[in-house]
Amino acid sequence: MSTVGSLVRDPGVVWLPVLAAATTGATAILRGHLVTVDSSTHTARLPAAVGDRIVGIALSDADPDTLSVPIGCKGGYTMSAIPSSGDLANLFIGTPVDQDQTTWTTVTHTATAGKEVGWVVNPQPDSLGNIEVAFFIF
Numbered sequence: 001m002s003t004v005g006s007l008v009r010d011p012g013v014v015w016l017p018v019l020a021a022a023t024t025g026a027t028a029i030l031r032g033h034l035v036t037v038d039s040s041t042h043t044a045r046l047p048a049a050v051g052d053r054i055v056g057i058a059l060s061d062a063d064p065d066t067l068s069v070p071i072g073c074k075g076g077y078t079m080s081a082i083p084s085s086g087d088l089a090n091l092f093i094g095t096p097v098d099q100d101q102t103t104w105t106t107v108t109h110t111a112t113a114g115k116e117v118g119w120v121v122n123p124q125p126d127s128l129g130n131i132e133v134a135f136f137i138f
Contacts, residue, residue, distance in 0.1 A: 006080040008132050012073030013059065014121050015066075016044035016093065023064040033058045035071050037094025037119070044069050055094060055119050055134065073134035078121050080130040084108040088131075091123040097133055107133060 016037065022029045022045060029035060029046060036052045038045045044062070047054065056071035063069065083091060084106040091097070097107040098116045107117060122132035 006130075008078040008080055008121075009073075010077040012056075012076050012078045012121075012134050013070055014056075014073060014078070014134070015068045015070050017042070017068050018044050018062045020064070020067060022046075022069070023062045023067070029058050029062040029069050031058055031060045035069070039094065042093045044071065053096065053119070073121070075118065075135040075137045078132050078134045079118075080126065080128075081117075081133040082106045082128075082130050083125075088123065088125060091120050091131060093120060093123065095120040095123070107131075 018029060021027050027046060029044060034047055034054045035044050035056055035058050036047045037055055054074060056073045059070040059072050084100045084103055087108055090109045095109050096116055096119050097109060098112045100106045100108040101112045118133045118135040120131060121134045125131055
């Protein structure tokens with residue numbers, strides 16, 4: 001991840017992996033579709049129901065060759081965030097993160113009474129131990 005300060009991408013355009021089915025037929029992700037992330041496969045998909053967490057908008061059709069789709073992140077940018085101690089094993093692409101209530105300056109995958117701040121774009125820590133998070137605009 002390449003950063004300026006703690007800003008990683010502005011605009012927040014990320015390539016998310018898709019399943020082969022998301023490139024064809026009724027399940028195809030097309031330019032302009034609202035996109036969510038499947039919590040079990042950690043891939044981009046179309047929302048299945050009202051209330052699904054929307055992470056962004058597809059900027060082009062899903063690519064059947066690379067099995068990925070570019071997403072304009074909700075909020076428009078991504079930031080470098082410090083995960084709570086021991087949380088890295090539980091963070092995947094699309095995992096929502098909240099402000100940790102024990103250590104107020106970190107993010108956690110555990111739903112808390114603290115604010116939900118965004119979703120994980122890249123769970124691989126950089127040299128400082130930070131991960132890339134796309135922030136929600138509240």
